[in-house]
Amino acid sequence: MQKHNQKEHLYKLLVIGDLGVGKTSIIKRYVHQNFSPHYRATIGVDFALKVLNWDAETVVRLQLWDIAGQERFGNMTRVYYREAMGAFIVFDVTRPATFEAVTKWKEDLDSKLVLPNGKPVPTVLLANKCDQGIDVLMNNGIKMDQFCKENGFVGWFETSAKENININEASRCLVKHIIASESDPVQSVEPDIIKPHLNSSKIVSCSACFKS
Amino acid sequence: PAALPPAPLGFTDVNLNSRNTYEVSRRRSAPEHLPHGGGTAPAAPAPSPQEPPEKARHRLGIAGAGSSFAEFFTRNFFTKRTKELKPAVQSAPGWKLFGKVPPRENLPKDSKIIQQEYEARTGRMYKPPAPSARRKNIEFEPLSTTALILEDRPANLPAKSVEEALRHRQEYDEMVAEAKKREIKEAHKRKKIMRERFKQEENIASAMVIWVNEILPNWEGMRATRRVRELWWQGLPPSVRGKVWSLAVGNELNITPELYEIFLSRAKERWKSFSETSSENDTEDAGASVADREASLELIKLDISRTFPSLYIFQKGGPYHDLLHSVLGAYTCYRPDVGYVQGMSFIAAVLILNLEEADAFIAFANLLNKPCQLAFFRVDHSMMLKYFAAFEVFFEENLPKLFLHFRSYSLTPDIYLIDWIFTLYSKSLPLDLACRVWDVFCRDGEEFLFRTGLGILRLYEDILLQMDFIHIAQFLTKLPEDITSEKLFSCIAAIQMQNSNKKWAQVFASLMKDNKEGDKNHSPAPKN
Numbered sequence: 001m002q003k004h005n006q007k008e009h010l011y012k013l014l015v016i017g018d019l020g021v022g023k024t025s026i027i028k029r030y031v032h033q034n035f036s037p038h039y040r041a042t043i044g045v046d047f048a049l050k051v052l053n054w055d056a057e058t059v060v061r062l063q064l065w066d067i068a069g070q071e072r073f074g075n076m077t078r079v080y081y082r083e084a085m086g087a088f089i090v091f092d093v094t095r096p097a098t099f100e101a102v103t104k105w106k107e108d109l110d111s112k113l114v115l116p117n118g119k120p121v122p123t124v125l126l127a128n129k130c131d132q133g134i135d136v137l138m139n140n141g142i143k144m145d146q147f148c149k150e151n152g153f154v155g156w157f158e159t160s161a162k163e164n165i166n167i168n169e170a171s172r173c174l175v176k177h178i179i180a181s182e183s184d185p186v187q188s189v190e191p192d193i194i195k196p197h198l199n200s201s202k203i204v205s206c207s208a209c210f211k212s
Numbered sequence: 213p214a215a216l217p218p219a220p221l222g223f224t225d226v227n228l229n230s231r232n233t234y235e236v237s238r239r240r241s242a243p244e245h246l247p248h249g250g251g252t253a254p255a256a257p258a259p260s261p262q263e264p265p266e267k268a269r270h271r272l273g274i275a276g277a278g279s280s281f282a283e284f285f286t287r288n289f290f291t292k293r294t295k296e297l298k299p300a301v302q303s304a305p306g307w308k309l310f311g312k313v314p315p316r317e318n319l320p321k322d323s324k325i326i327q328q329e330y331e332a333r334t335g336r337m338y339k340p341p342a343p344s345a346r347r348k349n350i351e352f353e354p355l356s357t358t359a360l361i362l363e364d365r366p367a368n369l370p371a372k373s374v375e376e377a378l379r380h381r382q383e384y385d386e387m388v389a390e391a392k393k394r395e396i397k398e399a400h401k402r403k404k405i406m407r408e409r410f411k412q413e414e415n416i417a418s419a420m421v422i423w424v425n426e427i428l429p430n431w432e433g434m435r436a437t438r439r440v441r442e443l444w445w446q447g448l449p450p451s452v453r454g455k456v457w458s459l460a461v462g463n464e465l466n467i468t469p470e471l472y473e474i475f476l477s478r479a480k481e482r483w484k485s486f487s488e489t490s491s492e493n494d495t496e497d498a499g500a501s502v503a504d505r506e507a508s509l510e511l512i513k514l515d516i517s518r519t520f521p522s523l524y525i526f527q528k529g530g531p532y533h534d535l536l537h538s539v540l541g542a543y544t545c546y547r548p549d550v551g552y553v554q555g556m557s558f559i560a561a562v563l564i565l566n567l568e569e570a571d572a573f574i575a576f577a578n579l580l581n582k583p584c585q586l587a588f589f590r591v592d593h594s595m596m597l598k599y600f601a602a603f604e605v606f607f608e609e610n611l612p613k614l615f616l617h618f619r620s621y622s623l624t625p626d627i628y629l630i631d632w633i634f635t636l637y638s639k640s641l642p643l644d645l646a647c648r649v650w651d652v653f654c655r656d657g658e659e660f661l662f663r664t665g666l667g668i669l670r671l672y673e674d675i676l677l678q679m680d681f682i683h684i685a686q687f688l689t690k691l692p693e694d695i696t697s698e699k700l701f702s703c704i705a706a707i708q709m710q711n712s713n714k715k716w717a718q719v720f721a722s723l724m725k726d727n728k729e730g731d732k733n734h735s736p737a738p739k740n
Contacts, residue, residue: 019514019554020518040639041515041518041519041555041557043554043555043630044626044630044631045627046690047682047685068554069554070554072551072591073591076593076626076630080626
């Protein structure tokens with residue numbers, strides 16, 4: 001049904017992070033525009049598909065792989081990583097331990113998955129449940145920027161699946177980096193190609209969108 | 213109503229007697245109770261055939277051919293009045309009274325009512341009906357429109373001739389007869405459905421008697437007999453379900469209720485020390501493994517509230533929240549090498565719904581000690597791959613077309629089987645249906661879990677063949693909610709667990725020997 005000159009991209013995206021940080025909720029919010037506090041625990045992997053009309057010439061289809069969070073499943077779920085083009089690593093701002101696990105998730109991801117050009121897949125860090133107002137980690141954006149740079153995240157966002165904060169923005173940021181890394185790995189990404197619609201005071205810009 | 217057997221009521225009582233089956237059986241039995249709710253329902257249309265045709269016709273002619281029971285009662289209510297109308301409708305001068313003529317003062321008393329009826333029926337064509345008339349108008353709509361054929365034409369048109377009027381009367385009678393025939397046919401159909409429902413309930417009730425009086429007292433002698441196995445396939449009556457599961461799972465581990473109490477109190481102590489110190493505490497002995505840490509209160513707590521959330525019984529403050537917590541906590545102390553693994557909460561929850569606490573724990577521990585469950589819950593990846601490989605052997609054998617379709621997308625069983633096997637279908641199928649799968653799983657063992665998976669694929673084969681990778685993956689990880697046990701079990705029954713004369717166990721054993729294949733990870737790639 002697409003126009004002749006339209007390009008279609010299909011990207012497999014992983015959504016990983018500790019158990020109960022809200023991976024499923026983020027995906028449901030992003031794809032189905034709703035939220036429920038009663039999602040069942042994910043066993044193995046769940047799936048969702050999101051189609052973005054990226055621009056006049058480009059349609060982006062995102063295959064979202066919602067991967068069970070228990071550390072023990074590591075061996076089992078790493079087969080799900082294959083051929084992913086990008087990833088979200090999610091933690092829960094109300095549970096510091098889930099932030100401590102972020103570096104473990106990132107290392108695990110990078111050790112099992114690289115792009116064809118040998119680079120790690122673009123990964124965005126999501127600080128979820130920011131509606132719950134615990135700013136222990138978030139009170140210092142500069143520290144978070146630093147953390148992302150050190151750990152190779154292309155950006156980070158405070159998100160709330162419940163209040164629908166920053167999820168579309170985070171996705172746009174990730175897709176932008178995927179497209180950039182795909183089309184020309186050398187070319188830098190302009191920071192202001194996409195202006196997110198800000199509807200919350202809690203918006204944080206994509207910290208690494210100016211990375212080369 | 214006289215035909216209503218006492219058995220279903222007795223069955224209900226038994227359900228309620230068993231605390232643990234109550235939650236499940238309430239869900240199950242709600243539809244089964246429908247016949248009670250409409251106790252008179254199956255008999256309702258019954259009087260019709262015995263009714264004198266004359267009377268029936270008039271009843272219909274005036275009251276209209278409704279189909280719901282409510283309308284039946286309404287009709288009955290009006291039957292009396294219909295009788296009074298009888299002469300008016302039957303005699304030629306009588307039905308002429310229906311003509312559109314200004315009210316006549318000299319009409320007999322009965323015809324006043326007739327007039328009202330008439331106005332009620334025709335009112336919408338000429339003038340807004342009175343409120344009460346409007347109500348009737350709606351109820352009797354279908355035939356009241358038909359009956360217009362009996363009326364005289366409006367004054368500005370030529371009047372009907374006698375022949376025409378007679379012909380109309382004949383046509384009208386035919387229409388009424390046709391409607392009557394239809395109604396009788398539908399009544400028969402309804403009766404048949406009701407009879408089937410009663411039969412089903414009677415079957416469950418009589419099955420329960422057989423289980424309680426014959427099978428359970430002679431369990432070891434009878435469990436493998438053909439008769440019992442067949443009865444078992446039909447589904448266990450909820451009231452004996454927990455008991456049969458317990459017996460079938462067995463207690464190889466020789467766990468006693470006392471042992472459960474010991475591990476439970478140990479778990480409670482641990483939780484206490486966890487909440488007093490921090491969960492990052494390393495003061496425990498050096499042997500504290502990953503599993504031990506995963507046994508933490510937090511992890512189990514997080515999952516408990518996400519176990520059957522729609523039932524609202526395991527959430528914090530719900531009636532079974534603490535119970536589920538206790539069983540899972542005690543297990544992590546009993547088997548620290550396995551610890552708590554996601555998926556366990558669903559299994560423990562289903563057992564808690566069907567068994568007393570200590571019995572639920574004993575069944576839980578023994579169930580997880582079965583080779584297949586142990587392989588999965590220890591996340592023994594190479595063993596899991598063997599199970600997937602065995603599954604694929606029977607997949608290809610039973611559903612070759614779908615097998616190739618999946619293969620063309622590199623859609624491997626780990627995409628959908630992990631969820632199914634880890635939770636024994638309790639998360640992916642409606643709970644009552646999952647319990648029926650558990651019934652036969654207890655009878656046939658692990659093989660039945662994979663057979664059920666193939667049954668699901670068979671049930672949806674036609675749809676799945678039309679889908680691409682992501683849609684299949686989405687479909688299988690979130691199955692339709694309207695899946696019925698009749699359809700699923702007939703598909704499962706059609707799955708042959710026989711591969712060139714090798715049964716599941718033999719196929720699996722030969723795969724186990726074949727270690728050269730090793731840990732080859734077939735992994736799914738995104739396909740469009």
